[in-house]
Amino acid sequence: MRKINLFCYLVIAVFLAGSVAASLTSGYPWSIACYNCILCKHTCPIGIDPYGFVKAAISNEPDLYIEASSIRLRLGEAAELDPRLSLKVDESEMTVQTALAKGISPDSEVTVLRMRAKDAAKFCPLCGNCEKPCPVALPIMKIIEDLKDDGKFND
Amino acid sequence: MENSTTRTAGSAFLFILIVMITTVVAYVVQAERKMHTEGLYPEVKPLVQGTFTFSHDKIEIHMMEDPVWKRIVVYAYDEGVSQVGIVKPVYDRTVIITPDDYPDFRVKTNGNKVVGFDVINNSNGALQGKSFFGILNDAKEGSRCFGIQECLYPLCTRCMDVCPVIQHGVIEMPILKNGAIHPLVHLPGCPRCGKCFEVCKVGVLLNPSKALDKGKGTFLHDDQKAMEPSKGEEIPLNHYY
Amino acid sequence: MLGQVKTRRLCEGHQSWRSVYRSKSRVLEIRKVLAAIALALFFLILVASIRGWISQSLLPLQSILILGAMILFLLALVFKQPFYPAQLLASTTFHPITATIAGFLLAGAVEAGGGFAAAGRILSKMGKGFLGISGTAVILVNIPTIFAMPCGRVWAATLMPAALMFGFELARAHDDLKVVPVIVFGLIINAAASCGPSPLGGIGTMGEGTGGFPLQSFSNPQQMAIMVMTLVAMAVISSVFRVPVKKSVLPPLRDNLPILPKTAYLTFAFYVVALSMVFLIRPPIPIQTILLAMTAVVMMIGKVSLRELMAGVILHPITAMTAGFIMGGALLVTGGFDALIALLSWVAVHSPLGFIGVSVLLIYVPIIFPMPCGRIISAALLPGVILFGVEVVQVTGHPQVLPAMLIGFILSAAASCGPSPLGGIGGIGEGNLGLRHGLTGIPLQLSIMAGVPVAALIVSYLGLSQEILRMNELLLCLGLGLISGLSVNMTLGFKFYRPGGILGGLVVGFLIIFL
Numbered sequence: 058m059r060k061i062n063l064f065c066y067l068v069i070a071v072f073l074a075g076s077v078a079a080s081l082t083s084g085y086p087w088s089i090a091c092y093n094c095i096l097c098k099h100t101c102p103i104g105i106d107p108y109g110f111v112k113a114a115i116s117n118e119p120d121l122y123i124e125a126s127s128i129r130l131r132l133g134e135a136a137e138l139d140p141r142l143s144l145k146v147d148e149s150e151m152t153v154q155t156a157l158a159k160g161i162s163p164d165s166e167v168t169v170l171r172m173r174a175k176d177a178a179k180f181c182p183l184c185g186n187c188e189k190p191c192p193v194a195l196p197i198m199k200i201i202e203d204l205k206d207d208g209k210f211n212d
Numbered sequence: 213m214e215n216s217t218t219r220t221a222g223s224a225f226l227f228i229l230i231v232m233i234t235t236v237v238a239y240v241v242q243a244e245r246k247m248h249t250e251g252l253y254p255e256v257k258p259l260v261q262g263t264f265t266f267s268h269d270k271i272e273i274h275m276m277e278d279p280v281w282k283r284i285v286v287y288a289y290d291e292g293v294s295q296v297g298i299v300k301p302v303y304d305r306t307v308i309i310t311p312d313d314y315p316d317f318r319v320k321t322n323g324n325k326v327v328g329f330d331v332i333n334n335s336n337g338a339l340q341g342k343s344f345f346g347i348l349n350d351a352k353e354g355s356r357c358f359g360i361q362e363c364l365y366p367l368c369t370r371c372m373d374v375c376p377v378i379q380h381g382v383i384e385m386p387i388l389k390n391g392a393i394h395p396l397v398h399l400p401g402c403p404r405c406g407k408c409f410e411v412c413k414v415g416v417l418l419n420p421s422k423a424l425d426k427g428k429g430t431f432l433h434d435d436q437k438a439m440e441p442s443k444g445e446e447i448p449l450n451h452y453y
Numbered sequence: 454m455l456g457q458v459k460t461r462r463l464c465e466g467h468q469s470w471r472s473v474y475r476s477k478s479r480v481l482e483i484r485k486v487l488a489a490i491a492l493a494l495f496f497l498i499l500v501a502s503i504r505g506w507i508s509q510s511l512l513p514l515q516s517i518l519i520l521g522a523m524i525l526f527l528l529a530l531v532f533k534q535p536f537y538p539a540q541l542l543a544s545t546t547f548h549p550i551t552a553t554i555a556g557f558l559l560a561g562a563v564e565a566g567g568g569f570a571a572a573g574r575i576l577s578k579m580g581k582g583f584l585g586i587s588g589t590a591v592i593l594v595n596i597p598t599i600f601a602m603p604c605g606r607v608w609a610a611t612l613m614p615a616a617l618m619f620g621f622e623l624a625r626a627h628d629d630l631k632v633v634p635v636i637v638f639g640l641i642i643n644a645a646a647s648c649g650p651s652p653l654g655g656i657g658t659m660g661e662g663t664g665g666f667p668l669q670s671f672s673n674p675q676q677m678a679i680m681v682m683t684l685v686a687m688a689v690i691s692s693v694f695r696v697p698v699k700k701s702v703l704p705p706l707r708d709n710l711p712i713l714p715k716t717a718y719l720t721f722a723f724y725v726v727a728l729s730m731v732f733l734i735r736p737p738i739p740i741q742t743i744l745l746a747m748t749a750v751v752m753m754i755g756k757v758s759l760r761e762l763m764a765g766v767i768l769h770p771i772t773a774m775t776a777g778f779i780m781g782g783a784l785l786v787t788g789g790f791d792a793l794i795a796l797l798s799w800v801a802v803h804s805p806l807g808f809i810g811v812s813v814l815l816i817y818v819p820i821i822f823p824m825p826c827g828r829i830i831s832a833a834l835l836p837g838v839i840l841f842g843v844e845v846v847q848v849t850g851h852p853q854v855l856p857a858m859l860i861g862f863i864l865s866a867a868a869s870c871g872p873s874p875l876g877g878i879g880g881i882g883e884g885n886l887g888l889r890h891g892l893t894g895i896p897l898q899l900s901i902m903a904g905v906p907v908a909a910l911i912v913s914y915l916g917l918s919q920e921i922l923r924m925n926e927l928l929l930c931l932g933l934g935l936i937s938g939l940s941v942n943m944t945l946g947f948k949f950y951r952p953g954g955i956l957g958g959l960v961v962g963f964l965i966i967f968l
Contacts, residue, residue, distance in 0.1 A: 058511055065516040069775045073550070076542050090739040092603070092654030093546040093828070095662030099331050102317055102367040103283075103299050115547070118539030127316050130301050147312075166301070166308065182281060183413045184368030190668060192654065194737040217715045224723075224754045331665075 076115065083117035084211030085200055091115070096190040097197065103127050105177050107187035110200045113174035119208055125169045125177045132156055133163030143171035178204035251404035255418040259394050260284065262307075262360045264352075271309040271348055278305055279362050280415025288344070288351035288358035289391055295319040295357075298344045307360070311345040317367060324387045329366045357391025363416045365393050371408035371417050377401060383408060487532045488788030491525050492796075495780070495789055499822050502874055509890065514825070514875040518776035522783035529787050541782040546828050548654050549604040550774055554766065555744035556607030561765015562748045563724050566755020567717030569611065573618045574713065575721070585953025586623055588960075590636055591941040593619060594687070595961040597644035598679045599968055600728050601651035601672075603740060604826075605644035605870070606770050609878045616640045617885060627946055634696040634893070635944055637882045639687040642897050645871030645878045646682055646904070648827065649864050650675035652732070653740040656831050660863040663835045664856065670917035671860050673926050674908045676965045678864055680933050682904030684940040686897060691944045694896040698886050720755045723747075732968045773825040773876030781829035793818075794837040801841075808844045812858055815841055816905065819866040820898050823873035827866035838862045856917055857909040864908050865901060872897035927966050934962025 080086045088111045097107040109123025122143070132153065135142050140154045144167045151159075156167065178201045187197050203210055262275040273286065279302055286307060287297040296315045300307045320328040332341070351358040365385045372378050372385075382403075384396040395416060409417040498521045501507045502514055512520075529536055563569060579589040593616060597608035620633035649657050650672040657671040690696055727747050731740070751757065784790055801811040815838060819830050842855035870877045872894040879893050915925055938958025942951045 061520075062513065062516045065519040065776075066772065068519050069515060069772050069779070072541075072779060073775060075538075076545065076547065079539075079542055089547045089551065090741065092548050092658065092739075093832070094654055094658030096658060096668060098662050099665040100367075102331060102364060104316065112543035113539075116539035116542035118537070118543065121539055121543055127299065129299075129313075131303065166310075168312075182283075182364060182368060183370070183411075184364055185370050185373065186367050192652075192658070192735075192737060193739045217719075220716060220754060220756065221719055224750055227753065228750065 079117040080115050082210075083114045084203070085114035087195065088114040088200070090193055091195060092192055094192060096192070097187040098124075100186040100190060102184065102186065103180060103182070105181060107197050107201075109177070110174055110197055110204070111195065113204075114200050114210065117210060119175040119204055119210060120173045122171045123174050123177055125172045125180070128169040128172070128177070128180050129166055130169070131163065132161055132165055132167050135167060135169070136163065138176050139173055142169060142173075142176070144168065145170050175204045175208035178208075181205065251406045252420045253399060253402055253404055254397055254406075254409040255420045256395055256397055257362070257416050257418055259388065259390075259392055260360055260362050264358070266349070266352060269311070271345065273307040273309070273360060275302065275305045275307070275360070278302060281362070281413065285361050285364065286344070286348070286359075287361060287391065288348045289356040290318075290347060290351070291354070291356075293321055295321060295387075295391060295393070296344065296347050309345050309348060311343050313344045314341070315344045315347065319366060319393070321387055326366050326385060326387065326393060331367070359390050359392050361392040361394060362414050363392075363394055364414055365395070368414070370411040370413075371395065374407040374411050376405060376407070377403055483532050484534060484788055485792070487528060487534055488792035488795075490528060491784055491787035491789035492792040494521060494524060495784060496822070498780075499875070505891075515772045515776040518773075518780040518875070522776075522780045525783040525787050525789075534787065536786040540786055541779065544782040544785050544832070545775075545778040546832065549648070549826055549828060550771060550778075551741045552603040552654070552744075553606050553771055553774070555741040555748075556602060556604065557610060557766045557771075558762060559724075559744045559748045559751065560607065560611040561762050562751040562755065562757050563611070563720055564614075564765055565757040565761035566720040566751055567713055568720035568724055568751070568755065569614050571713055571717040571721040573615045575718075576615055576619050577622065580619070580622070583953060584957050585947075585951060586626070587942045587945050587947050587951055587954030588938070588957030589953075590619065590623075590639075590945060591938055591954060591957040592961055594636060594639040594643050594683055594941075595680060595937070595965070597640070597647040598650065598676050598683075599961065599964045600732055601647040601649075601653075601655060601676070603648055603651050603654045605647045605867075606878055606881075608647065609641060609644040609881050610767060612640055612644070613637070613881060613885060623945065629946065630698045630700065631691060631695060632945055633698050634882070634886060634888075635687045635691045637886065638690050638696075638879070638893055638897065639683050641878050641882045641893075642686040642868065642871045642900055643679060643683045645897075646675075646679045646864060646868035646901070648870075649867030650679070652735060656828055656863050656867045657860075659828070659831060659835065660859045664839060664859050666856055666859075666917055671856075671863065673923075673930070673966065674860055674911040674915075674917075675864050675867075677911060677926075677930050677933050678904045678908035679868075680930075680937050680961065680965070681907045682868065682900045684937045684944075685903040686900035687944045688940055689896045689899055690893070694893075696886075696888065696893060696896075698888070716755050720751055723750060723754060729968070769876060770825070770878075777825045777829045777875070781824075781833060785833060790833040790837075794834070794840070797837070797841075801844075808841060808848055812841045812845050816858060816861045816865055817902065819862070819869040820872065820901050823869040823871075823875070823877060823894075823898075825870055825873055825876040827869045830869070831863060831866035834862070834866075835859075851913075853913045853916065857912045860912050861905045861909040865905050868897075868901045868904070871901070922966060927963075930966045931959055931962040934958040934960070934965075937961060 077089070080089050091111045095108050101107060104125060104127025106124035109121065113119055113121040113123065135144065135153045136157060140152065142153045144151060144153060144156055146156055146161060146167055150170055157163070181201050183198060183201065185198055191197070260275060260277070260279065262273045265272040282302055283299050284302050284307055285297045286300055286309060287295050290296050296318050298313055298316050300309065315332050317332055318330045319326055348358055372383050375383050380401050382398045382401040384398065385393055386396055387393055409419045498517055502517060507517060576589055576593060580586045593612070596612060597605055602608060616636050620636040623632045623636070624630050648655050652669060652672060657675055661668060661671055731743055752762065797811050797815055800806060801808045818834065819827055822830070824830050838858055839855070842858040845854045845858065846852055871879050873879070874891045874894060879897055880890065883890055883892060911929065935955060935958050938955040939949045941958070942954035943949045947954065
């Protein structure tokens with residue numbers, strides 16, 4: 058029993074150390090200072106959740122799926138970007154694969170619900186609205202600009 | 213004992229004082245004292261033009277050119293004198309608005325000035341309200357302004373944020389006659405630092421070496437004022453100052 | 454063009470896409486089964502811990518939560534549900550963990566420098582002054598809400614010695630030990646709930662951000678409701694739930710208290726002044742940085758060594774929170790929280806409770822299933838609360854229902870770490886008083902149940918505002934402060950009109966609005 062407990066506490070220590078290491082590797086260790094207040098969420102004109110970029114930086118995962126609720130694009134373009142992209146079609150949620158399987162035309166316009174952080178960064182107009190309400194003045198645009206270049210962190 | 217207490221307290225306060233002085237010095241040293249006088253004036257791209265075709269199930273907008281950002285803001289004014297906007301993708305210089313399109317933001321206006329804005333986000337389904345298709349049709353029926361614009365002001369204020377002389381009103385964002393919000397640059401006051409066109413990602417403020425329509429942008433010369441917007445007028449095809 | 458060609462090729466295999474679509478439906482069914490198993494396992498872990506079926510001495514809660522999370526990850530692999538470690542990191546909130554560590558470091562430094570001993574002496578002197586014992590008590594127990602930190606444990610740990618000392622003095626004066634748990638658990642519930650209205654990244658900002666409401670608009674209603682929660686907790690523990698405190702916990706009486714060096718008072722003064730400045734100015738700097746800078750200064754003033762500093766850090770709440778977040782991440786990955794919302798939606802549609810009844814249930818879910826940190830459940834269920842809120846708005850036609858529900862849920866989640874048997878703040882008080890683990894869960898839960906509707910009613914009738922000082926809020930807050938003072942007077946065995954208690958309550962009401 059003691060060994061099980063020791064193992065569990067080690068898991069916790071590794072988890073905490075791993076999170077610090079991941080944010081250091083992404084090149085944005087300050088992302089851990091995020092208050093998780095989600096005040097940046099309702100500031101993006103195209104509906105991206107900027108907190109998603111911070112989460113992607115903390116976990117060093119540019120492929121993390123984040124909310125991007127008002128990005129509109131053609132189904133064909135979405136399929137090229139990511140077949141697992143989550144869309145809103147006729148009030149229901151489905152992936153690009155499912156939408157194509159249902160026979161929806163690739164030229165029809167769809168609204169994104171969730172997409173990868175690196176893909177969302179491509180659509181961002183870099184208006185800076187997300188940085189304004191941040192209580193700790195996190196430079197979120199630095200993460201977006203980094204992902205915009207090549208879809209990777211700190212390259 | 214008392215002496216060591218006083219000394220310790222004194223050293224702590226001295227430490228805090230040193231930190232404060234260092235912060236102030238660092239801030240002052242970093243802050244720009246001089247304005248650049250060599251450099252280029254920004255070119256303001258003319259307001260984008262488009263023709264609207266209304267039908268019962270969609271509204272098509274045909275544009276004269278492709279926007280830099282491949283997206284455009286379609287706006288319409290509601291009864292409350294607010295500009296309601298949606299960001300739409302442009303394919304083959306065409307934008308299509310359908311009844312499933314909901315607005316993305318609302319800009320509050322007062323005369324020809326912007327006074328505030330709200331982002332209407334349907335990420336939680338709580339704030340959807342009326343569809344933009346309906347709002348656009350209502351604007352047409354009610355002879356209110358509607359149109360297209362590339363500038364994202366007031367959601368994007370980067371050019372004004374980086375302008376070192378913005379307190380002198382060098383860059384203005386008036387509401388034009390047709391209801392569009394478009395930047396106006398006061399050339400006599402512009403220090404030609406080049407920061408505004410560097411940060412504009414939607415291609416409205418341009419580096420003059422890259423601008424195609426040189427000199428046809430919206431500039432203020434000799435204290436000319438921007439025109440007051442009026443409602444109920446047809447959209448002019450060409451709109452230059 | 455290339456994109457269109459590519460997608461046409463994708464569509465050409467139409468038969469193969471049909472089978473993809475059929476297999477997608479099967480995947481959805483598997484995911485529903487996994488989500489149901491995850492939710493059931495989570496409930497089992499909670500109930501087993503609450504009922505004591507799993508002894509904490511054999512398997513502490515951190516181990517239970519980690520083992521439970523591992524089982525869920527294993528199940529996800531067995532059911533072939535994709536997940537990757539980054540999802541776990543992305544679903545964790547590090548802010549309360551780092552704030553707690555920084556807070557404990559500062560508290561350790563102030564404690565080692567004699568600051569809290571000085572605080573105890575100051576409180577003792579205040580108790581003999583015009584404010585009296587009841588006035589001092591009402592200010593003491595409400596300090597965590599006045600200076601609301603992102604994690605209530607910081608205040609609970611730092612003020613506990615002062616609260617105990619004060620309580621023991623009062624117990625000796627009245628020859629009645631029941632006043633000790635009254636003050637201790639009044640402080641505990643106030644500290645537990647204080648992370649809700651904290652302007653330094655409290656849970657309330659999550660609700661404001663998710664719902665799109667103005668910044669800091671949730672703060673004042675929550676703080677007023679916490680005042681009510683505190684006085685209810687104190688009253689319930691004093692008169693209904695008698696908490697049996699043994700005489701042996703009372704420290705021996707000392708005739709001559711040791712003289713504290715002036716650095717101790719200086720340390721405490723710096724602590725109070727610096728924190729007040731942070732709340733007044735609210736600089737755009739993470740609170741963790743500010744707390745660490747304050748720690749450095751306190752170490753210099755109080756001549757504190759690093760070893761003494763580390764002694765102030767309590768690992769249990771930090772590991773409990775982290776284990777809770779890992780479990781929360783496992784539930785998110787397996788869809789356990791989605792299953793809970795689906796279950797509640799089914800109940801709303803198929804039972805006489807309807808959406809309104811189930812919304813009330815949803816608001817109290819955090820205290821029915823209390824986690825070591827309220828953020829775990831609030832981050833997961835906030836979208837569900839908004840979903841239900843929108844439905845109730847449509848049913849009732851009352852638009853203030855959505856912010857009222859949000860604020861109620863957030864306050865319930867914030868305060869839920871108080872009575873949590875999984876390493877909640879209540880354990881600090883129970884441990885210090887030698888009480889059975891989980892004994893004070895019910896009175897604390899009752900106080901939360903009483904306080905939550907207060908916040909919802911304030912939002913319903915006064916609306917939300919970003920303004921720091923609104924006349925109607927000020928008057929209401931002063932009124933609630935007055936009631937607080939009157940109640941504490943009676944709870945501590947004094948006449949209800951004792952002026953010290955009333956003045957203390959009014960001071961609390963004023964400071965809550967002003968700061």
